[in-house]
Amino acid sequence: MFRKTSPLVFILASIFLCFSCVPTRQFQELQSKQQNCQDELEMEKEKNLKLSESNNELSGKLDVLNEKYQNMLADTVQLSRRLQSARERLSRMEKSNQDLLNQLAGVQAGNEKETKALLSQIKKAQNELRLREDEVLSLEKEMDTRKRALDTLQAELNQRDQRLQELESALSRKDEAVRALKQKVMSALTGFDGNGLSITTKNGKVYVSMDEKLLFKSGSYQVDQRGVEALGNLAGVLAQNKDINVMIEGHTDNVPYNGTGELKDNWDLSVKRATSIVRILVLNTGIDAERLTVAGRSKYVPIGTNASPEGRSRNRRTEIILTPKLDELFKILESN
Known part of the structure; x- marks a missing residue:
């Protein structure tokens, strides 16, 4: 004869199945956001290329x-x-x-x-x-x-x-405007220089690069208090300069992520870190969330060699890319 199964067993099994689905849905959502971010980045690159070609053609x-x-x-x-x-x-x-x-x-x-x-x-x-x-x-x-x-x-x-x-x-x-923005960011982040922070300009954009040690503990996507302070200062600049679009990119080294829980690999880690930064920035009510874009780049955009500890440390970073809007330039080009 079959033994009667306890109702408690069915309840525990149902709870287990529900929670096991959550990371999968989150990962699928993050993958979708990642693809949207990548598409928008390609569109920005195409706009910049069109601008350069139009300028050369006009000359x-x-x-x-x-x-x-x-x-x-x-x-x-x-x-x-x-x-x-x-x-x-x-x-x-x-x-x-x-x-x-x-x-x-x-x-x-x-x-x-x-x-x-x-x-x-x-x-x-x-x-x-x-x-x-x-x-x-x-x-x-x-x-x-x-x-x-x-x-x-x-x-x-x-x-x-x-x-x-x-x-x-x-x-x-x-x-x-890019030079002035860089100066404002540097002034706002005074005191963080030499602590895993660098600010550069490239291709008409301001790049704020923050090393892992400034923002996160190893393998974590929870922002440290020191990082929260730096991001709060940066958010103040972004709130005052509303004609700036912001891309937050998470980067890792090539060491496989071996954590447990909802994070499965470096893709997950890079996206979650970028998302954690966005959530801190939007605490400033002066920042419109429509200006912000999140992207996780995993290990695929290194700035140093992954063959050394120093290079891997440089690769574990978050880049906040500030881009002035080009509406005025595109209006001039369209009038031609």
Whole structure:
């Protein structure tokens, strides 16, 4: 006969099954967030590449327009000289024609033969005079056409130059904003230098890199009190600079994670550490959570060799990447 199973056994089994599902769901959610972060990072890289290519293309177009303008200007100068020469020849022809008319008036009382010869010369001179007048008229029309084309090209050149100046000015303001942001971050984190903190700029962004020893105990994703203090100071800067997007990236070395519980590997550890930092930053009500992005990079973006303890220590870090918004720059590019 079968022995009757105790209801307590069924209750304990149900509880065990429920709790065993939680880490799996959390891991799937973290994987989804990781993919979203990676996609957004790629989009930012693509935007920066588009900005660089558009700037180069605009500079190239400006060079072509400058060359075209100089060539047309040279042609216009040459045409102006031709027109001046034609006008001088026309003036000489008119004087010569007047001289012949004067001669005709003087010999009207002479013989018929001389009169016919003089009339023939006058007719020839008048025909040549008409040809010169037609030439001058044609050159004046061509000159007028060239002038209108030159004015149009000059206007386009001025417009392109203005757009390029606007773009260069916007880039300069962005670079100045990055420098100012770096200085503010450095001032806010004074006292943490040399304790696992470094602040650098690269590709128009400010990188705040914090070593594991500043934020976490080994294998943990709970932020130490010293790290909470540093993150609180940084949050104050971010709250005052609302046009800054923030990416928090967790990094590990290549040593496999052998912990227990909900963390299975370095992917989990890097994501959980980045998430822990975000939760501290958003305690500052001046920071809009929509500006924040979390990413776990595991062991795949090292900055040092994993063959030495020193290199592995450098790789176990969290990077907070601050990016000024590029809305102004993209508006200028779209207007082109």
